[in-house]
Amino acid sequence: MRHLLSINDLTPESAREFLTTAAELERVSEGQMKKLPTLRGRTVVNLFFEDSTRTRISFESAAKRLSADVINFSAKGSSVSKGESLKDTAQTLQAMGADGVIIRHSASGAAQKLADSGWISASVINAGDGTHEHPTQALLDAFTIAQEFDRDSFDLSGLTIAIVGDILHSRVARSNVLLLKKLGASIILVAPPTLLPVAVDGWGVRVEFDLDEVIEICDVVMTLRIQHERMADSYFPSLAEYSRGYGLDDARLARMKAGAAILHPGPMNRGVEISSSAADSPRSLVLQQVRNGVFVRMAVLYHLLGGAHETHQISHSRIGEKS
Numbered sequence: 001m002r003h004l005l006s007i008n009d010l011t012p013e014s015a016r017e018f019l020t021t022a023a024e025l026e027r028v029s030e031g032q033m034k035k036l037p038t039l040r041g042r043t044v045v046n047l048f049f050e051d052s053t054r055t056r057i058s059f060e061s062a063a064k065r066l067s068a069d070v071i072n073f074s075a076k077g078s079s080v081s082k083g084e085s086l087k088d089t090a091q092t093l094q095a096m097g098a099d100g101v102i103i104r105h106s107a108s109g110a111a112q113k114l115a116d117s118g119w120i121s122a123s124v125i126n127a128g129d130g131t132h133e134h135p136t137q138a139l140l141d142a143f144t145i146a147q148e149f150d151r152d153s154f155d156l157s158g159l160t161i162a163i164v165g166d167i168l169h170s171r172v173a174r175s176n177v178l179l180l181k182k183l184g185a186s187i188i189l190v191a192p193p194t195l196l197p198v199a200v201d202g203w204g205v206r207v208e209f210d211l212d213e214v215i216e217i218c219d220v221v222m223t224l225r226i227q228h229e230r231m232a233d234s235y236f237p238s239l240a241e242y243s244r245g246y247g248l249d250d251a252r253l254a255r256m257k258a259g260a261a262i263l264h265p266g267p268m269n270r271g272v273e274i275s276s277s278a279a280d281s282p283r284s285l286v287l288q289q290v291r292n293g294v295f296v297r298m299a300v301l302y303h304l305l306g307g308a309h310e311t312h313q314i315s316h317s318r319i320g321e322k323s
């Protein structure tokens with residue numbers, strides 16, 4: 001596998017392989033060796049056309065822990081704001097010898113376009129393209145859920161996972177639906193009708209308009225930010241009303257079942273989709289998600305750029321091997 005553009009690039013087996021590598025990398029990182037030599041001499045570019053805090057830092061940290069050289073390119077303040085095209089930017093990165101390009105862009109399909117263009121020979125990793133997909137976020141969410149529920153083999157069957165909020169504009173929701181289903185979980189999407197995609201009927205998930213109907217049966221509640229930057233129109237009467245209907249507030253927090261967990265990809269809007277007490281409660285795995293994000297992205301970089309694809313098989317003993 002050369003690129004990671006969509007969860008559709010992964011079979012259930014390859015998804016589990018990536019997650020197993022992430023678990024192995026977590027174990028290695030807890031030991032003496034914080035930094036592994038796996039990607040020494042490789043160059044990874046963070047090509048971010050949209051704002052980001054945790055995803056960019058997470059990829060940077062993952063690449064550095066594998067000893068890659070990292071170039072951070074943010075479109076703001078770059079030649080892109082002077083009108084440079086994606087093609088010219090890509091060709092510049094090619095000339096600099098990039099082995100991996102991590103791209104975030106406001107246009108759905110941007111990562112695919114870069115991968116298919118022939119402008120670069122690097123592996124392309126989609127770090128969020130418009131409202132389309134964010135595959136590494138889904139992988140880190142699945143990893144976090146598996147860890148919380150002791151599913152060592154990354155089989156999530158029997159777990160009911162609600163994804164709540166602005167599904168329509170969320171690449172996190174799309175990638176998570178694809179991946180969590182592949183791993184066996186049951187998904188409930190909870191949103192007002194205006195924030196659900198028309199095609200949702202074909203997604204093979206349960207759809208609910210009333211969060212109070214399902215809050216007591218969920219093992220995981222994943223809340224999403226309202227993606228105002230992607231809204232050309234108004235999709236609900238007011239934020240306060242949205243929050244009353246779909247926010248994970250203190251009353252709903254109290255009704256969650258024993259052992260149930262809360263996830264949020266960040267950035268959180270406290271008091272809107274999640275209350276402060278829910279965000280800070282022992283049920284909240286938000287910081288666990290951030291921590292696991294680094295291991296999962298290390299695993300993705302390892303599989304795409306490291307030794308794995310040369311040998312056509314994953315040998316975990318190679319991860320710590322000196323190159």
Ligand code: NCD
Nearest residue numbers: 054055128172225265266267
């Ligand atoms: C998400 C994104 O950018 O799609 N955030 C993230 O990657 N951590 C979700 C969001 O911005 O709300």
